[in-house]
Amino acid sequence: MMQGAAFGWFGIVRLGLVQTALGAVVVLTTSVLNRLMVVEFALPAILSGLLVGLYYAMQMLRPRMGHGSDVGGRRTPWIIGGMATLCLGAVLAAIATGMMDGPLLPALALAIPAFLLVGAGVSAAGTALLVLLAARVAPARKAAAASIVWIMMIAGFVVTTAVAGRTLDPYSAERLLAVTACVAVLAFLLALVAVVGLEGHARPTIDPRRQPDGAFRAAFAEVWAEPEARHFTLFVFVAMLAYSAQDLVLEPFAGSVFGMTLGQTTQLASIQHGGVLAGMVLLAAIGRFTQGRLSALRSWIQLGCAAAASVLLLLSVVGMVATAVSLQLLYAALGLANGIFAAAAIAAMMQLAARGTPGRDGVRMGMFGAAQAVAFGLGGLAGTILLDVGRLISGGVLGGYATVFLVDAGLFLAAAIMAQRIGLVGEQGVHRLPAAGPTPRVG
Structure with a gap:
């Protein structure tokens, strides 16, 4: 059962504002600082890649942090503490980046x-936020809630990059620090105002006085032993690996194969991201009619994955036959498929976080989040490796990109097959919370 009253739309939007704040700070550290290292300072790209890799590696701590919030019973302190840690890390990263034109x-x-x-800040705040959202949003609203908070996170990306782009020129280390500090302070204050008082009083889901040594290891082993949670974790890894493997090759593909300029490929990226937003909005609208049923979410996940695989198969041959107009349509279609699949998967994640042994919601959500982070960290690297290997084997640029798109399509098809078993794994032999009508009980 729910701890406390279910959130209405205003409460969902307030949590979405926290995601906006998270996105605003993260995009500075993973995008803007990365560009400065590679372009302005002409440092090896692997350097920024390894630093961003540390950010993803730290998210392996998500299950541990989720367990800590389970024991304490309240998610708000983890959200606020995580945001403070994230903002401090971003400011220090800006100082360090500004120093890179010297020793x-x-x-x-x-x-x-x-x-x-x-990485630690994102792990703490992001995991606790999703657990709170999963526990306090009615099942019928979870698809819409998942779309809303992710759309608001993307809005944080867009607003921050637009503002930073105007204020960082002409570049100086002092200007970089000032912009980053302003963004960090405003993001922290936004998250603080959004979340304070929202959760109310909550009882610990686990009595902390009864926690033996090694309690987290036991809790993690318990959750990993649940067939449903384990299967969904593996699905998230495969699906997000496919989702992220395309990121670093789509713009170079348009430039290398079609001879598009930097501005034109940036416009293509914008079209693709617009498709992602459209897919999430569509899923949010449809969620009102499906009442958040896990069976419906499973079907939308499969549809999104299958559609993405189809577009990628077309992209693997498009270099020989397509025009720029058809390329725009394909990028928009790929974004739409990605948006539908991602929003449906996040909504299913919120449903499944509460299914299983009671009091383990944070560990379960942390496990899902860690799988997503590791997949994102590996996906971009895997895509670039496949591109280079494909070029060597085929002896041409087209062959390299075709290799990436074909493998990526295969991953999406594998994810679609795995999605068929979401919510159906472990019907026997694993403790499940009783259902309330057609949807699982949240607690």
Whole structure:
């Protein structure tokens, strides 16, 4: 059963504002600072890649942090503490980046702990936020809630990059620090105002006085032993690996194969992201009629994955036959499919976080989040490796991109097949909370 009253739309939007704040700070550290290292300072791309890799690696701590919020019973302190850690890490990362036009070792000595703090902050705040959303949103609203909070996170990306782009020119280390500090302070205040008083009083789901040594290891083993949670974790990994493998190759593909300019490929990326937003909005609207049923979410996940695989198969041959107009349509279609699949998967994640052994919602959500983070960290790298291998084997650029798109399509098809068993795995032999009508009980 729900702890406390279910959130209405206003409560969902308030949590969405926290996601907006998270997105605003994260995009500075993973995008803007990355560009400065590679372009302005002409440092090896692998350096920024390794620093961003630390950010993803720290998200392996999500299950542990989710367990901590389970024991304490309240998610708000983890959200606020996580945002504070994230903002501190972002400011330190900006200072370290500004130092990189001088001796590199002192800059790296500061950048490494800074990116570790960014990863830890996102893990704490993001996991607790999703658990709170899963526990306090009625099942019929979960599809719409998932879309709303992710759309608001993307809005944080868009607003921050637009504002930072105007204020960072002409570049200086002092200007970079000032912009980052302003964004960090405003993001923290926004999250604080959005979340304070929202959760209310909550009882610990686990009595902390009864927690033996190694309690987290036991809790994690318990959740991993649940067939449903384990299967969904593996599904998230495969699906998000497919989702992220395309990120670093779509714009270069348009430039290398079609000879598009930087501005034109950026417009294509905008079209694709617009498709993602459209897919999420569509899923939110449809969620009103499906009442958030897991069976309906499962079907939308499969549809999104199958549609993405189809577009990628077309992209694998498009270099020989397509025009720029058809390329725009394909990018829009790929974004739409990705948006539908991602929003439906997040809504299903919110449903499944509460299904299983009671009091383990945070561990379960943390496990799902860690799988997503690891997949994102590996996906971009895997896509670029496949591109280089495909070029070597085929002896041409087209063959390299075709290799990436074909493998990525295969991953999406594998995810679609795995999605067929979401919510159906472990019907026997695993403790399940009783159902309330056609949807699982949340508690």
